[in-house]
Amino acid sequence: ALRLGIEIPDSRLSGFAGAGAPQLVADNACAHLFVLGQVVASGWRQNDLAAQRVALCVDGDEVAVGCGAHALGDPRDALVWFVNHLSSRGKAIEPGEFVTTGVCAGPVTVKPGQSVIARFDGYGEVNLRLTGED
Known part of the structure; x- marks a missing residue:
């Protein structure tokens, strides 16, 4: 199934955008x-x-505006890569688990009290309102 969603990132790195792969993995x-x-x-x-x-x-x-191509070229490609990666280690996506294939629009700064809407043309939208510091 395909579900819409909004990722709420957080980083311990002050300059995560230029941190590099090893730091982002950590x-x-x-x-x-x-x-x-x-x-x-x-x-x-x-x-x-x-x-x-x-x-x-x-x-x-x-x-912010983006498209599915920002997720490794195509969200399906990101999912196939992940499934193959799991399979090579004898693992699989289990029933009830969800996989996010990546961010379509770049990160934006949102503060407590603000409302966010992610609009996926032709599919719908996801809404949230931040109510606290976490």
């Missing part, structure tokens, strides 16, 4: 929280997910 790739949205209705498999437009809005203002 920082858990800035992973922190994930807001899991609704399941996308059937019919998405034949669509070009690499061209899928995603817009991030903070308090109603569009602050």
